Amino acid sequence: MHYRVKLRYYPGDALRAIRKEDLQAIAAKWSLQVGLENIEGEMTPGGEKTLDKDIESISQTVISLETDSEEILKNSLRDVIRRYRSPRTVFSLWGSSQEGEKVAWRVIEELDGWW
């Protein structure tokens, strides 16, 4: 089974800055593929307009985790969530594989949910 999890952190979600080197350390520790993508949305003087935008085009930092092992996925998710906390919307897992999303949901609940 191949698992892919995308964690979409919208502005203000993560407890600290998401840094490539910290994610690389998690990738090395658990031997899995970790990706990082920063999306800059369209800002207006009154803030970002998000109402009629696609989820993928809104400002966000996306962490991707890919592995064939459920255990490795769980462990790496725990490290990511302990560091940054869970992303706080149900659509912040959008783009994950079905199996990956199920595992992520369980780990997020285990670590106190979507807070």
Add this chain to the structure above:
Amino acid sequence: MKILGLVGSVRKLGNSEILTKEALMGAEEEGAEVEILRLTDYRVEPCTGCAACLLQEKGCVIKDDANFIFAKMAESDGIIVGVPCYILEATAIVKQLIDRGFAPMQQNTLRGKVGGVIVPYATRGWTQNVFQQTNTWLLSLGIHVVDQLLIHVQGLSEAPLIQDALEKSRDLGKQVVRAIQTGDTSFQGEEGICPICHDRNIRILKDMETVECPVCAVRGSLKIEDGKIRVVFSPEAIARHRWTVENLQRHFSYHLKPSKDFFIKTKAQRKEMAQKYKDYLKKP
């Protein structure tokens, strides 16, 4: 300067109304113009969750008196809420107005006003959640609560017999006026645990290391010093509390409004999966 009293009790001239009026008398002594609304005399329907205020970015579309109540609050400088505690919590009108406050919360029509809260109650030990509700309502609207009173009154309409209750309520009315006059909206009441809402309730997160105010979402940790519990909040955690204008704006911009796209994306799947619930227990 105008101070509005809001009474959350159905009982006419009950303890809540009496103490709110006492607070308004204090406000008048300080030179304020005052007005009172008995909230339960108005028709306030439940929020239907239509999301028009969010997804069409407009005021609440329900045709009842909630918009009138919020408009009255908006034209006042200070707001004093008097609400009884029934079975741990404030009366239902407060929750009803929390839910209906979604539009003014987004539009910041009440942000920066000054508030005070008076809660008469009868049974000691049965009041634990009452300020969670009044604070959720007022803080979500951006109102600075300068004092909150929990006042023991055993009997119905007994407040006029309790001199201390009357004095405290009158002082609260004066405090609200002075806070508006001076611009100093710091909390003047009894300090609690949370540095934002000053309530004493805290939640222990599953990591068993972190504690959080369930209303303001300020996180901290527990320390034991000389056998006493101390709850420690960092300045950064305090600054990130739930009710900051920036945090609320983020909540609407990044958590709620994008749900429209998610709703559209998952429409077919949801429709298919909801069918069994539609059919279940269907009357022939």
